[in-house]
Amino acid sequence: MSEAHPIRIFNSLTGRKETFVPLVPGRVGMYVCGVTVYDHCHLGHARSAIVFDAIRATLVNRGYEVHYVQNFTDIDDKIIRRAREEGKTSEEIAAAYTSSYHEDMDRLGVKRPDVEPLATGHIPEMILIISALIEKGAAYAAGGDVLFRVKKFPSYGALSKRSLDEMLAGARVEVSEIKEDPLDFVLWKASKPGEPAWPSPWGPGRPGWHIECSAMAMKHLGQTIDIHGGGHDLLFPHHENEIAQSEAYTGRSFVRIWVHNGFLNINREKMSKSLGNFFTIKEVLARFDPEVVRLFLLSTHYRHPIEFSDQSLRDSRSALDRMYRFLDLLARSREEAPRPFGVGGEKDILDRIRDFEGRFDEAMSDDFNTPLALGSLFDLVREMNRHLVSERSQGRRVSTGSLDLAEDAVRRAGKVLGLFRHDPRAWLEGAGGPDGDERRPEVERLVAERTAARKARDFALADEIRRRLEETYAVVLDDGPGGTTWRRKAEGGNGEPGTRGMGESANG
RNA sequence: GGCGCCGUACCCAAGUGGCUAAGGGAGCAGUCUGCAAAACUGCGAUUCAGCGGUUCAAGUCCGCUCGGCGCCUCCA
Numbered sequence: 360m361s362e363a364h365p366i367r368i369f370n371s372l373t374g375r376k377e378t379f380v381p382l383v384p385g386r387v388g389m390y391v392c393g394v395t396v397y398d399h400c401h402l403g404h405a406r407s408a409i410v411f412d413a414i415r416a417t418l419v420n421r422g423y424e425v426h427y428v429q430n431f432t433d434i435d436d437k438i439i440r441r442a443r444e445e446g447k448t449s450e451e452i453a454a455a456y457t458s459s460y461h462e463d464m465d466r467l468g469v470k471r472p473d474v475e476p477l478a479t480g481h482i483p484e485m486i487l488i489i490s491a492l493i494e495k496g497a498a499y500a501a502g503g504d505v506l507f508r509v510k511k512f513p514s515y516g517a518l519s520k521r522s523l524d525e526m527l528a529g530a531r532v533e534v535s536e537i538k539e540d541p542l543d544f545v546l547w548k549a550s551k552p553g554e555p556a557w558p559s560p561w562g563p564g565r566p567g568w569h570i571e572c573s574a575m576a577m578k579h580l581g582q583t584i585d586i587h588g589g590g591h592d593l594l595f596p597h598h599e600n601e602i603a604q605s606e607a608y609t610g611r612s613f614v615r616i617w618v619h620n621g622f623l624n625i626n627r628e629k630m631s632k633s634l635g636n637f638f639t640i641k642e643v644l645a646r647f648d649p650e651v652v653r654l655f656l657l658s659t660h661y662r663h664p665i666e667f668s669d670q671s672l673r674d675s676r677s678a679l680d681r682m683y684r685f686l687d688l689l690a691r692s693r694e695e696a697p698r699p700f701g702v703g704g705e706k707d708i709l710d711r712i713r714d715f716e717g718r719f720d721e722a723m724s725d726d727f728n729t730p731l732a733l734g735s736l737f738d739l740v741r742e743m744n745r746h747l748v749s750e751r752s753q754g755r756r757v758s759t760g761s762l763d764l765a766e767d768a769v770r771r772a773g774k775v776l777g778l779f780r781h782d783p784r785a786w787l788e789g790a791g792g793p794d795g796d797e798r799r800p801e802v803e804r805l806v807a808e809r810t811a812a813r814k815a816r817d818f819a820l821a822d823e824i825r826r827r828l829e830e831t832y833a834v835v836l837d838d839g840p841g842g843t844t845w846r847r848k849a850e851g852g853n854g855e856p857g858t859r860g861m862g863e864s865a866n867g
Numbered sequence: 868g869g870c871g872c873c874g875u876a877c878c879c880a881a882g883u884g885g886c887u888a889a890g891g892g893a894g895c896a897g898u899c900u901g902c903a904a905a906a907c908u909g910c911g912a913u914u915c916a917g918c919g920g921u922u923c924a925a926g927u928c929c930g931c932u933c934g935g936c937g938c939c940u941c942c943a
Binding site: 395 | 868869870871872873878879880881882889890891892893899900901902903904905906907908935936937938939940941942943
């Protein structure tokens with residue numbers, strides 16, 4: 360599989376697409392910054408997770424052995440504050456929202472990372488690195504804190520493309536009397552009384568945010584990792600600091616390719632906790648199927664911003680329906696008229712399937728261009744539909760072998776994108792939807808009744824039943840050569856999306 | 868103030884110097900159908916925010932203008 364197109368990835372550090380070559384042939388070490396578990400995640404977190412899930416799947420699809428590590432930040436100010444507010448321990452808060460995260464990701468079909476390290480599980484590793492940095496003169500203790508000496512790391516600012524002078528010129532650098540330099544950042548933070556604390560050479564405290572990722576990435580993936588990802592907002596200072604402390608520690612290059620996903624916007628602004636303009640994943644999943652959400656989030660290139668809107672979600676729903684209708688058509692064509700493979704005249708369609716696979720692969724290889732890849736998928740759907748219609752009109756049948764090949768190709772693509780996990784028939788009939796299978800018996804009874812009416816050429820009654828099915832069950836009928844099938848009306852969510860106040864915050 | 872990103876049809880969205888500017892959604896018309904639905908076919912940007920420049924050739928490179936956004940503070 361790896362003789363295909365070389366994978367090119369945009370590296371935030373160099374600002375260019377680079378041909379991807381892992382440090383160890385055939386193996387990829389991938390670290391993606393996870394979430395701080397102090398609240399439910401919003402759709403922006405879902406975007407990041409889904410983007411890297413697709414990147415991972417693309418690499419796996421190419422035959423790479425991917426080691427995917429994603430941390431949980433389970434100790435930080437926000438967790439402590441939340442715990443205090445709710446009269447719980449930090450551990451309880453972290454555990455609760457870690458499981459909330461898992462629940463969301465499982466529903467979204469995001470594959471679990473190979474390792475999900477916890478910050479609190481790597482305190483000794485962090486202390487080791489911090490001690491070494493002090494010894495090297497790259498860090499210093501001040502009070503109970505330990506700070507990284509930024510001016511000891513000459514290439515600081517390389518990732519975020521800014522110079523030390525520029526950063527100082529910015530008005531928002533926090534000045535502190537304990538810092539030698541305003542840009543120095545905390546590696547270890549002394550705990551205040553009553554706060555969670557771990558013993559350290561500098562007194563009881565807890566890790567600074569940035570050091571945990573360096574410690575966990577290096578522990579689980581080695582001192583140089585192939586791909587390090589995260590949201591674009593982590594680029595500075597988080598990733599810049601990770602580079603500084605890691606490279607000051609090892610003397611080696613920390614990351615080969617930095618990958619940053621763009622934001623999910625709402626009303627043109629970044630969806631974020633602090634702005635309060637967010638929808639949690641749970642809220643969105645209450646109205647849209649996880650695959651619809653995935654398709655929506657993968658319909659834009661991962662580095663570009665996406666505007667969240669109900670209209671877009673509904674469009675994605677319609678688009679996904681189209682693909683499921685196609686998969687259903689393949690299945691029914693196979694059932695209705697199985698025909699062996701091997702008869703001539705199908706070269707054209709086989710070429711198209713192969714062409715699709717090449718195009719899909721090429722798109723994903725070019726910096727994970729999911730929108731382009733989806734375009735190739737829709738082209739295949741149209742071409743296959745056209746072919747099936749044309750064969751049928753000429754009284755011919757497409758062989759089951761060709762149908763299988765088409766389906767396999769679509770499913771392979773679906774596996775990379777995390778789509779088509781449902782049975783097409785079940786998807787179209789709306790199983791798993793809000794009203795689940797409750798309506799099924801009644802719908803099927805009415806469909807049977809209508810079929811009888813049609814047989815008796817009582818079209819008035821047949822049309823009346825059709826109307827009732829649509830109005831009371833939102834069910835649309837398809838009279839096909841193999842009988843009548845039904846599916847729920849192709850509409851998106853069943854709620855009013857933008858009605859919630861944008862300034863409202865779920866967590867304050 | 869510094870650094871950076873974006874502006875493609877009604878909506879979403881590919882495209883990064885060169886055939887007729889992908890694809891999806893919505894719309895209209897046709898084929899098919901008892902009627903529908905789906906599917907298929909056709910229509911839909913002489914044009915890529917605006918202006919100027921480079922080039923044989925620009926949505927694609929450069930400059931300016933207008934508009935929107937991000938990072939510089941916790942943030943996917």
